[in-house]
Amino acid sequence: MLNCKELSEQASDYIDKNLSFLERVQFRLHIMMCKHCHRFVEQLTVTVNATKTLKPKPMSEQDIETQANKMRVERNSKIP
Numbered sequence: 001m002l003n004c005k006e007l008s009e010q011a012s013d014y015i016d017k018n019l020s021f022l023e024r025v026q027f028r029l030h031i032m033m034c035k036h037c038h039r040f041v042e043q044l045t046v047t048v049n050a051t052k053t054l055k056p057k058p059m060s061e062q063d064i065e066t067q068a069n070k071m072r073v074e075r076n077s078k079i080p
């Protein structure tokens, strides 16, 4: 059976469905019996799914110019 450390190492692959059938069975067996890992996988799943729904906002020409100006000011302030 997996230990908690092994489970945490495989958690991303489990969520992304990259585990073999046997690995998935072992993984599920562990989270059925270990409430800490069960909670960990639940929270990781929520986080991963939330991250997947985030899309970068396209930048307008003005946003790009504003950002470029900020970077120029920052760069100039670092030059002695």
Ligand SMILES: [Zn+2]
Pocket: 003, 004, 007, 030, 034, 036, 037, 038
């Ligand atoms: Zn565990």
